[in-house]
Amino acid sequence: MTSYKGIIFDFNGTLFLDSHLHKLTWREYSKKLRGTPFSDEEMVKYMFGRTNEQIIKYAIGKQPAPEMVEKYGQEKEALYRQMCLEDKPNFHLAEGVEEFLDYLKENNIPRTIATMSDKLNVDFYIKHFHLEKWFDIEKIVYSDGIIPGKPAPDIYQIAAKNLNLKPEECIVVEDALSGIESARAAGIGNIIAICSEESPDLYKTIPCVNDIIMSFKDFNKNLFDIKCSVK
Numbered sequence: 001m002t003s004y005k006g007i008i009f010d011f012n013g014t015l016f017l018d019s020h021l022h023k024l025t026w027r028e029y030s031k032k033l034r035g036t037p038f039s040d041e042e043m044v045k046y047m048f049g050r051t052n053e054q055i056i057k058y059a060i061g062k063q064p065a066p067e068m069v070e071k072y073g074q075e076k077e078a079l080y081r082q083m084c085l086e087d088k089p090n091f092h093l094a095e096g097v098e099e100f101l102d103y104l105k106e107n108n109i110p111r112t113i114a115t116m117s118d119k120l121n122v123d124f125y126i127k128h129f130h131l132e133k134w135f136d137i138e139k140i141v142y143s144d145g146i147i148p149g150k151p152a153p154d155i156y157q158i159a160a161k162n163l164n165l166k167p168e169e170c171i172v173v174e175d176a177l178s179g180i181e182s183a184r185a186a187g188i189g190n191i192i193a194i195c196s197e198e199s200p201d202l203y204k205t206i207p208c209v210n211d212i213i214m215s216f217k218d219f220n221k222n223l224f225d226i227k228c229s230v231k
Helices: 019-034 040-047 052-060 066-086 097-106 119-129 154-162 177-186 200-204
Strands: 006-009 111-118 141-143 170-174 190-194 209-213
Touching: 006 154, 019 040, 019 052, 019 066, 040 052, 052 066, 066 119, 111 119, 111 154, 119 141, 141 154, 154 170, 154 177, 170 177, 177 190, 200 209
Parallel strands: 006 111, 006 170, 111 141, 170 190, 190 209
Antiparallel strands: none
16 A cells, blocks of 8 residues: 655645535625525535635636625625634534544644635634644645635645645545645645535545545544654
């Protein structure tokens, strides 16, 4: 079995199960943008793993003005963060995540996050989930207005470089179709799909998906080359 030296996590729908909140907020804003809310199918294909600009462009059928992206994007994200704080029973990292991150830390396995969330949301997650306990905050890759959104490969290529690893030496854990394609295009060595919202059947049809897990309790730790991990 091939061993890997590091791991890169998507965040939303992977480490934090918040897809339902993004759905609720984007349904509201898609009504404003085009008069009708996004369907479930549209959510899967065109929303998860995408930047706000990409989502708005899909909704209105043309390239949005920067002012529109800023206005609707920030309104939507502020509402989303408010909903996170109000949803106290579910405002925590996903099942098995903290234990898994502890394992990675204890074994000095290189790790980071590659998310299409913007800096305000990333700072929000760092503050409330204390991500600095497990991650070098400077190595987290997020949507900065310059990095192309998933499914472009850039974000995972940058994340691997931040770990001083080649993409093929890394594992990626993703829930979004666009994120899986991003990891594949980046040349990631092992792509694991996590079923946070979708049925395993969705991922079984994707050739580049190497494994499907229901939670991080199912993660095969034997995939790591522990002796090659670095401090």
